[in-house]
Amino acid sequence: MPIILENVSFFYSKNTPLEITALKDVNLRIEKGEFVGILGENGAGKSTLIKLFNGILRPDSGKVTIDGLSPSSKKAKSMIGMVFQQAADQLFCRTIYDEIAFGPLNFGYSRKETEERVLEALEAVYLDRTMLSRNPFSLSGGEMQRVALACALALRPDYLVLDEPITGIDPSGKKEILETLKKVKDQGTAVITVTHNLNGLFPLLEKIIHLQEGRISFQGSRKEYLESENVPLPPIAAMMRELKSSGIQVNPALFTVEEALEEILRVKSIIEKKKTEK
Amino acid sequence: MQGPVFSFVPGDSFLHTLDPRTKLAAVMLLGILTFRTESFFGIVTLFVFFFALASISGLPARVFLRAVRPMILFIIFIFFAQLFFTKGHVLTSFWILNPSLEGLQNGLRLSARFILLLLFAALMTASTDPSAITSGIERMLRPLPLRWLGVNSFELATMMNLSISFLPILFERAERTKVAQASRGMYFGKNPLRSVSALAIPLIKGVIRDAEELALAMESRGYQGTRRTSIHELRMQRRDWISLFALILFADFMLRF
Ligand SMILES: Nc1ncnc2c1ncn2[C@@H]1O[C@H](COP(=O)(O)OP(=O)(O)O)[C@@H](O)[C@H]1O
Numbered sequence: 261m262p263i264i265l266e267n268v269s270f271f272y273s274k275n276t277p278l279e280i281t282a283l284k285d286v287n288l289r290i291e292k293g294e295f296v297g298i299l300g301e302n303g304a305g306k307s308t309l310i311k312l313f314n315g316i317l318r319p320d321s322g323k324v325t326i327d328g329l330s331p332s333s334k335k336a337k338s339m340i341g342m343v344f345q346q347a348a349d350q351l352f353c354r355t356i357y358d359e360i361a362f363g364p365l366n367f368g369y370s371r372k373e374t375e376e377r378v379l380e381a382l383e384a385v386y387l388d389r390t391m392l393s394r395n396p397f398s399l400s401g402g403e404m405q406r407v408a409l410a411c412a413l414a415l416r417p418d419y420l421v422l423d424e425p426i427t428g429i430d431p432s433g434k435k436e437i438l439e440t441l442k443k444v445k446d447q448g449t450a451v452i453t454v455t456h457n458l459n460g461l462f463p464l465l466e467k468i469i470h471l472q473e474g475r476i477s478f479q480g481s482r483k484e485y486l487e488s489e490n491v492p493l494p495p496i497a498a499m500m501r502e503l504k505s506s507g508i509q510v511n512p513a514l515f516t517v518e519e520a521l522e523e524i525l526r527v528k529s530i531i532e533k534k535k536t537e538k
Numbered sequence: 539m540q541g542p543v544f545s546f547v548p549g550d551s552f553l554h555t556l557d558p559r560t561k562l563a564a565v566m567l568l569g570i571l572t573f574r575t576e577s578f579f580g581i582v583t584l585f586v587f588f589f590a591l592a593s594i595s596g597l598p599a600r601v602f603l604r605a606v607r608p609m610i611l612f613i614i615f616i617f618f619a620q621l622f623f624t625k626g627h628v629l630t631s632f633w634i635l636n637p638s639l640e641g642l643q644n645g646l647r648l649s650a651r652f653i654l655l656l657l658f659a660a661l662m663t664a665s666t667d668p669s670a671i672t673s674g675i676e677r678m679l680r681p682l683p684l685r686w687l688g689v690n691s692f693e694l695a696t697m698m699n700l701s702i703s704f705l706p707i708l709f710e711r712a713e714r715t716k717v718a719q720a721s722r723g724m725y726f727g728k729n730p731l732r733s734v735s736a737l738a739i740p741l742i743k744g745v746i747r748d749a750e751e752l753a754l755a756m757e758s759r760g761y762q763g764t765r766r767t768s769i770h771e772l773r774m775q776r777r778d779w780i781s782l783f784a785l786i787l788f789a790d791f792m793l794r795f
Pocket residue numbers: 272273280281282300301302303304305306307308309539540
């Protein structure tokens with residue numbers, strides 16, 4: 261069962277002169293096990309969109325359902341794990357153990373079940389068990405972000421939703437977060453991530469939703485995304501498109517260095533063959 | 539984009555060109571006046587006075603909407619608390635609630651006063667450059683024997699000014715924390731104390747961190763905590779004295795009701 265949004269619109273400060281249209285007529289469907297990227301410029305409505313998934317915000321018109329349930333129901337909330345960009349804004353316990361246990365305990369799991377979930381979540385984010393008794397505020401930014409991720413994973417969510425998970429994280433922390441997300445996805449959880457860092461997360465995305473001024477301007481597979489106009493591209497894809505538009509017949513829908521190199525060499529050999537034939 | 543509450547809107551109106559001290563004194567005086575005014579006629583007069591100043595200032599209406607908006611719930615709460623809990627002539631009664639006539643009057647009066655306070659404060663902050671406010675406060679505090687407390691008037695003024703500019707950041711931070719904890723099921727938890735600490739601790743730690751960062755940034759840009767030569771050489775002009783005099787006459791007139 262999926263997350264479904266039907267004709268969803270959302271306004272901040274509705275019916276006042278300060279009204280802001282944050283989302284307009286958004287339709288989307290996210291299935292379990294998908295890896296979805298929500299892209300768009302600052303202020304496009306990405307963060308607003310994900311806050312609709314767990315009922316933090318309610319749509320002003322249209323309908324949001326999580327596996328057919330209302331997003332503000334307890335059942336639906338326990339199916340959605342949220343990780344926000346500013347991890348430090350949520351840490352408050354004396355130990356990392358308590359921090360990760362906060363969610364499962366709130367949703368009424370027993371001490372024993374909670375402990376199991378804490379250990380599982382910690383392992384999933386590649387943090388060491390010796391960390392459990394440490395104070396979350398003694399951590400580096402990257403580690404804090406991973407603890408916040410573990411907090412969400414401890415709910416064993418069906419949908420893991422992340423706002424800019426790797427923006428501002430050092431490369432090593434980044435790698436571990438990406439590994440975790442891959443693993444979580446392979447276990448059948450939907451991973452939905454807001455990002456404008458096209459480099460790090462792009463290779464993992466299967467489906468892309470591009471927001472522009474509160475409307476969905478593109479929705480489709482990554483391949484379709486690379487072929488469509490007026491969307492921001494990762495650097496390699498942008499370069500390939502440049503090559504194509506300057507008359508070199510490469511396939512522009514590529515984004516990794518290896519693929520690009522291979523493609524360029526392929527085209528080069530074709531060009532050289534033509535020359536010798538002449 | 540969303541602008542912060544109580545921020546400065548540059549302009550060249552009469553209000554913009556007044557000395558910050560004049561405006562600080564005016565806000566204090568108007569604040570006292572607002573809370574000393576009992577009659578509805580008086581409160582209406584103050585609103586008229588506000589609208590007159592606001593139109594002189596040429597500030598857009600959204601400046602004032604923004605100042606009042608975050609407090610709306612609080613004001614509504616005050617209104618209803620007064621309405622239902624003031625004893626007097628019962629208007630109607632339904633369920634266990636007995637709104638009284640006196641309650642209605644008190645409620646309207648108190649909410650109107652709060653709104654007036656916010657409006658006058660917004661009028662000052664929107665028409666005065668923040669650094670001019672700092673200089674103004676500093677000059678007003680200078681005669682006080684603050685050295686005994688281990689601070690000087692400039693430090694105190696900077697502190698006040700920073701606290702005001704920190705408020706929007708604080709609200710934003712509180713909102714982010716609330717959202718993050720709600721996502722972890724805070725509202726389903728059984729222990730209300732835990733919810734309080736889940737909100738308060740990240741907030742306090744965050745604010746302390748912000749403050750430390752700000753202090754470092756200020757020091758690395760040469761802030762010494764001592765008075766510096768100000769770009770705002772404060773001089774009371776004739777128009778300042780006239781404004782103050784007019785205001786005092788106005789206050790005198792209002793207090794006679
Ligand atoms: N709490 C809020 N109050 C009013 N307006 C807001 C609030 N949060 C966001 N907005 C506005 O809604 C729009 C969408 O914001 P947001 O969803 O945060 O965008 P993004 O995450 O894509 O940068 C922006 O114009 C933003 O200024």
